[in-house]
Amino acid sequence: MGAPWSRSLQLRLALRLALVYLVATAVVIGALVYRAYDVADALNDRELNQRASDLARAVVLDNTGAPRVDLSPSLAAAYASSAGADAFAIRTADGRVVAAEPQTFGERVADWPLANDEPNWFRFNGNGPSSGEYYGLSIAEDSAAGPLSISVAQAGGAHAMVESVIDEFALDIAWIVPVIVVLTLVAGVLAIRSGLAPVTRASQIAAEIGPSTTAVRLPEQDIPTEIAPLVAAMNRALDRLDKGFAVQRAFTANAAHELRTPLAILTAALDSMAPSEEITKLKDDVARMNRLVEQLLRVARLDAIALDVSGTVDLNEAAESVVAAMAPLAIAMHRPVSLLGADVPVAVKGNRHAIEDALRNLIENALAHSPEETEIVVRVESSGVLGVADQGPGISHDDRERIFERFWRGKNAKAGGAGLGLAIVLAIMKAHGGNVTVTDNSGAGAVFSLVFPCAS
Numbered sequence: 001m002g003a004p005w006s007r008s009l010q011l012r013l014a015l016r017l018a019l020v021y022l023v024a025t026a027v028v029i030g031a032l033v034y035r036a037y038d039v040a041d042a043l044n045d046r047e048l049n050q051r052a053s054d055l056a057r058a059v060v061l062d063n064t065g066a067p068r069v070d071l072s073p074s075l076a077a078a079y080a081s082s083a084g085a086d087a088f089a090i091r092t093a094d095g096r097v098v099a100a101e102p103q104t105f106g107e108r109v110a111d112w113p114l115a116n117d118e119p120n121w122f123r124f125n126g127n128g129p130s131s132g133e134y135y136g137l138s139i140a141e142d143s144a145a146g147p148l149s150i151s152v153a154q155a156g157g158a159h160a161m162v163e164s165v166i167d168e169f170a171l172d173i174a175w176i177v178p179v180i181v182v183l184t185l186v187a188g189v190l191a192i193r194s195g196l197a198p199v200t201r202a203s204q205i206a207a208e209i210g211p212s213t214t215a216v217r218l219p220e221q222d223i224p225t226e227i228a229p230l231v232a233a234m235n236r237a238l239d240r241l242d243k244g245f246a247v248q249r250a251f252t253a254n255a256a257h258e259l260r261t262p263l264a265i266l267t268a269a270l271d272s273m274a275p276s277e278e279i280t281k282l283k284d285d286v287a288r289m290n291r292l293v294e295q296l297l298r299v300a301r302l303d304a305i306a307l308d309v310s311g312t313v314d315l316n317e318a319a320e321s322v323v324a325a326m327a328p329l330a331i332a333m334h335r336p337v338s339l340l341g342a343d344v345p346v347a348v349k350g351n352r353h354a355i356e357d358a359l360r361n362l363i364e365n366a367l368a369h370s371p372e373e374t375e376i377v378v379r380v381e382s383s384g385v386l387g388v389a390d391q392g393p394g395i396s397h398d399d400r401e402r403i404f405e406r407f408w409r410g411k412n413a414k415a416g417g418a419g420l421g422l423a424i425v426l427a428i429m430k431a432h433g434g435n436v437t438v439t440d441n442s443g444a445g446a447v448f449s450l451v452f453p454c455a456s
Helices: 009-058 073-081 103-109 160-196 195-205 228-271 279-305 316-330 352-369 421-431
Strands: 059-061 067-069 087-093 099-100 120-125 132-141 148-155 310-314 337-340 347-349 375-379 385-389 436-439 446-451
Touching: 009 087, 009 132, 009 160, 059 347, 067 073, 067 099, 067 132, 087 103, 087 337, 103 148, 103 279, 120 148, 148 195, 148 337, 228 279, 310 316, 316 337, 316 352, 352 385, 352 421, 352 446, 375 436, 421 436, 421 446
Parallel strands: 337 375
Antiparallel strands: 059 067, 087 099, 087 148, 120 132, 132 148, 310 347, 375 385, 385 446, 436 446
């Protein structure tokens, strides 16, 4: 499996968006640069065509009827300012050169075939004072002196400024594109995160659904269309799960209620019989069954009804009440229970009856597993911790996670228990937003601690 970040849907979508944007940007920029160079060449060609037409209009007949070139002041100034960069040659229909600039260009053109109505493009390397590459065209033009073959050319660097601007544009784009891609990636992540916010909220709600909150459903509003079927299917699965839990809770509660009456009748019948060893064993068995039924009812109530934990409970008072109630049983079992209360009231938010029930379960477990004549200590700490320490065999590290599972009993568990007491304690503490922990007691035994969030 890859790293968590590599499986992020937001990152995957953002990277794909950035890749698409990068490719699209590269294509567009390439097309723009190509088009810029193409337009520059088209303008250059148009300029050469226009110059050939201007030269044709500048040809007139002198007094003898011979053709000569009479350049306009603007055209003459243009050629004078670009000496060596521009060249032209004008020939008559019989191939005679009427005018040329520079003369070397006229000499070169004199050997060329006469032009026709379609432009004939050419390139050549200059020589003499006008060296370098030239680019031009030859075309036939009508004039006052009749049809002429006009050849015009420009030096390769004549449009260096235009090409330099285009090159600068390409260089600027080369470093701007990565910046734009990064900004696009950031904007894409933010946009995708905003778009997936309903999915994130739904996942947070789903993470909080448990056996005690099966009535909660995932919100289907604002969910993306692609994920809406999954959310709807999840809600339908939760409906089925909720019904299953309801049937299970109802069965447990009904079974426990139905068992209480016959057990009560059986207990009364045994009490009315003459004492004997067999009657004593039967009474012990019935007592264990009564305890199991009571624990099943507690589990059913915890599963079916949410505890009201809005009250304020003083842990000192709750511990004192439970220890006082269980003192006679502890004395009869030769395992005294002592209470070490906090110096100040320890107030927590919770349900006093449920907290006392949890503490009672822990003390009963300590009584069942501690040797005779050993003390069980109940301690209240000002930080919101209620602990029960015994001197029994303790809890192995391998079993500390499993002892809170329903109906789980260790290999060395004594007969009489059903494995529900600690599960009830854990359920009560979760309802209070707290936890129950187990550690080693100094010397021998274990310490079970009810850890509460302190009331503000």
